[in-house]
Amino acid sequence: xxxLFDLLVAGLATGAIYALVAVGFTLLWQTSQTINFAQGEFVxxxxxxxxxxxxxxAPFWLAIILGILLSMLLLGLAFKxxxxxxxxxxxxxxxxxxxxxxxxxxxxxxxQFFSAEASPFPSIVPTGDVSILGxxxxxxxxxxxxxxxxxxxxxxxxxxxTSLGHQMQAAxxxxxxxxxxxxxxxxxxxxxxxxxxxxxxxxxLLITPIYLAKFTSGEVLGQAAFIAAIVGGFNQVRGAIAGGxxxxxxxxxxxxxxxxxxxxxxxMLFLIAVILFRPQGLLGRAEERTV
Amino acid sequence: MKSTxxxxxxxxxxxxxxxxxxxxxxxxxxxxxxxxxxVGTNWKNGIDLAIEEINAKGGVxxxxxxxxxxxxxxxxxxxxxxxxxALDAEPYVLLGPGYSGSVxxxxxxxxxxxxAQIMGGEAAELTQAGNKFLFRTSFGQQSSMPKVAKxxxxxxxxxxxxxxxxxxxxxxxxxxxxxxxxxxxxxxxxADLSTEAGQADFAADVGKIKAANPDAVFVYLNEEESAxxxxxxxxQGVTAPLMGETTxxxxxxxxxxxxxxxxxxxxxxLTTDAPVDLIKAFRDKFSKKxxxxxxxxxxxxxxAVYMVKAxxxxxxxxxxxxxxxxxxxxxxxxxxEPGILMDVTFSxxxxxxxxxxxxxxxxxxxxxxxxxxxVK
Numbered sequence: 245x246x247x248l249f250d251l252l253v254a255g256l257a258t259g260a261i262y263a264l265v266a267v268g269f270t271l272l273w274q275t276s277q278t279i280n281f282a283q284g285e286f287v288x289x290x291x292x293x294x295x296x297x298x299x300x301x302a303p304f305w306l307a308i309i310l311g312i313l314l315s316m317l318l319l320g321l322a323f324k325x326x327x328x329x330x331x332x333x334x335x336x337x338x339x340x341x342x343x344x345x346x347x348x349x350x351x352x353x354x355x356q357f358f359s360a361e362a363s364p365f366p367s368i369v370p371t372g373d374v375s376i377l378g379x380x381x382x383x384x385x386x387x388x389x390x391x392x393x394x395x396x397x398x399x400x401x402x403x404x405x406t407s408l409g410h411q412m413q414a415a416x417x418x419x420x421x422x423x424x425x426x427x428x429x430x431x432x433x434x435x436x437x438x439x440x441x442x443x444x445x446x447x448x449l450l451i452t453p454i455y456l457a458k459f460t461s462g463e464v465l466g467q468a469a470f471i472a473a474i475v476g477g478f479n480q481v482r483g484a485i486a487g488g489x490x491x492x493x494x495x496x497x498x499x500x501x502x503x504x505x506x507x508x509x510x511x512m513l514f515l516i517a518v519i520l521f522r523p524q525g526l527l528g529r530a531e532e533r534t535v
Numbered sequence: 536m537k538s539t540x541x542x543x544x545x546x547x548x549x550x551x552x553x554x555x556x557x558x559x560x561x562x563x564x565x566x567x568x569x570x571x572x573x574v575g576t577n578w579k580n581g582i583d584l585a586i587e588e589i590n591a592k593g594g595v596x597x598x599x600x601x602x603x604x605x606x607x608x609x610x611x612x613x614x615x616x617x618x619x620x621a622l623d624a625e626p627y628v629l630l631g632p633g634y635s636g637s638v639x640x641x642x643x644x645x646x647x648x649x650x651a652q653i654m655g656g657e658a659a660e661l662t663q664a665g666n667k668f669l670f671r672t673s674f675g676q677q678s679s680m681p682k683v684a685k686x687x688x689x690x691x692x693x694x695x696x697x698x699x700x701x702x703x704x705x706x707x708x709x710x711x712x713x714x715x716x717x718x719x720x721x722x723x724x725x726a727d728l729s730t731e732a733g734q735a736d737f738a739a740d741v742g743k744i745k746a747a748n749p750d751a752v753f754v755y756l757n758e759e760e761s762a763x764x765x766x767x768x769x770x771q772g773v774t775a776p777l778m779g780e781t782t783x784x785x786x787x788x789x790x791x792x793x794x795x796x797x798x799x800x801x802x803x804x805l806t807t808d809a810p811v812d813l814i815k816a817f818r819d820k821f822s823k824k825x826x827x828x829x830x831x832x833x834x835x836x837x838x839a840v841y842m843v844k845a846x847x848x849x850x851x852x853x854x855x856x857x858x859x860x861x862x863x864x865x866x867x868x869x870x871x872e873p874g875i876l877m878d879v880t881f882s883x884x885x886x887x888x889x890x891x892x893x894x895x896x897x898x899x900x901x902x903x904x905x906x907x908x909x910v911k
Binding site for chain 1: 702728729730731733738739740742743745759763766770790791
């Protein structure tokens with residue numbers, strides 16, 4: 245029982261990070277029909293930007309701020325203007341393939357300019373335990389979970405409770421009508437790219453102390469988050485959150501109770517089942533688009 | 536007068552060519568790029584340092600040593616092609632590769648050519664296939680794991696042990712020997728956990744270890760995965776003592792795992808931190824020449840060349856066909872051949888017997904806690 249509790253907490257902590265990344269998938273899809281296959285590498289890169297800042301002599305807090313700002317610049321603004329906008333004219337498929345190429349480019353660049361070996365990365369959450377319901381739970385797990393949930397709640401509040409959020413929803417649901425009623429659609433789309441870049445930088449900050457900074461570390465994350473987004477519902481932010489948490493827990497339970505070798509297969513089987521029996525995802529709605 | 540000068544010049548040319556022709560040719564195939572680049576580069580630099588030293592003192596039986604280095608790109612397929620190419624040039628002895636997987640596919644080629652191969656691989660099975668031409672530079676798992684099991688049972692007094700291993704040739708080989716030995720000694724394996732190479736998330740595995748509540752945990756993973764599991768063990772508050780091999784307490788692991796590595800213990804066959812004067816001297820020479828502190832692979836490369844020298848000196852002739860037979864059963868004392876660094880005996884299977892070290896990570900540094908003697 246104690247084991248199950250530990251597994252659930254660890255699974256939720258990892259799942260919360262998957263959720264952050266998966267939310268980015270849905271945001272980009274909703275507003276610009278971009279399927280970003282470089283999303284995993286988008287999570288890997290900010291950690292290296294922060295490490296580079298630290299190597300240049302910046303303290304950790306400043307490196308975090310610089311890392312997040314640089315990520316928003318490179319993975320938000322530059323990604324949209326230099327890759328998505330020019331490729332979008334040719335359709336969704338060429339864009340998806342271009343993002344795959346971008347993923348390879350980012351990985352190789354990090355390998356070339358940094359190192360092929362893993363590097364340590366400091367944690368923003370202190371180590372240690374707290375007691376919850378008689379169980380010792382690590383502060384790191386709780387910290388990761390809390391920060392990820394706060395980010396997701398903040399995002400949901402922005403989307404549902406502010407005028408800006410409503411404009412973003414309008415731009416996603418029907419860009420033509422949104423334009424007619426005066427919503428700056430292009431700016432709203434750019435905003436979602438910036439939000440995605442912020443979310444992946446946050447995910448990077450939370451996951452890298454556990455996974456270590458390595459040029460390949462985005463592969464697992466990108467795949468898990470993609471599955472999470474489809475399982476939860478590609479057209480719903482809340483679906484991506486649920487999908488992320490579910491895949492995190494499922495992955496850990498599979499590793500513990502099925503087998504470590506088949507741990508990656510269990511979420512895949514789940515994905516196949518969802519596609520077969522509920523293609524719009526667990527919380528998604530058929531043929532509806534909203535952020 | 537002219538003819539005397541001409542004759543002198545011809546003689547000098549002839550002597551120079553004959554010295555060149557008489558050089559003893561060694562071939563090295565190592566992981567100079569790819570995932571094993573650290574391993575291969577250390578190994579190569581160790582070889583070059585030893586050859587430079589030996590040649591500066593007049594060579595082996597008055598003949599200089601020469602080596603050619605080829606890159607296996609850390610890929611067994613490429614290693615096989617490079618070894619074939621190296622063997623076609625008929626070297627005296629083949630050195631490398633360092634990865635067990637690459638050794639496994641190249642050893643039959645060297646054996647077929649009748650050339651002795653001195654390599655860096657540690658997987659148990661390498662010297663168990665009856666290959667009469669294959670020699671180790673470090674312990675195989677069948678030599679190191681009994682020492683590990685004995686330490687867990689006798690010194691850690693662990694009645695129950697969790698064993699975590701990586702699911703590849705290296706991990707499985709080590710796991711099989713240690714589990715058998717623990718069982719023989721009477722320590723119960725309460726959790727036997729296989730993990731995947733490159734695995735990032737160890738929460739579930741550590742959860743299982745916690746549930747099994749063992750007296751000690753034996754961790755046998757590659758360096759990066761070792762660092763990740765050390766962090767996760769600390770994160771989940773596992774307090775049982777941790778025991779491993781070189782891959783658990785290496786400098787890279789300490790750098791990656793930070794505080795989480797403190798307290799971890801490991802059995803190490805070769806370490807540049809060993810309290811042995813000759814090893815300290817090697818470390819200084821190496822650091823001075825290459826501007827970095829070598830790992831155990833640097834030691835292995837260095838020892839490989841001195842194995843060639845000691846065996847050839849013993850034979851009193853350069854005979855590649857008789858080399859393997861002479862090295863089998865040979866004991867070399869560091870007092871007679873300082874380059875061998877520690878007294879060593881080579882078995883009939885190409886395995887080695889040598890003293891080794893029990894290392895603990897204390898405040899981010901490897902500290903040698905115990906010197907474990909030669910078995911025989």
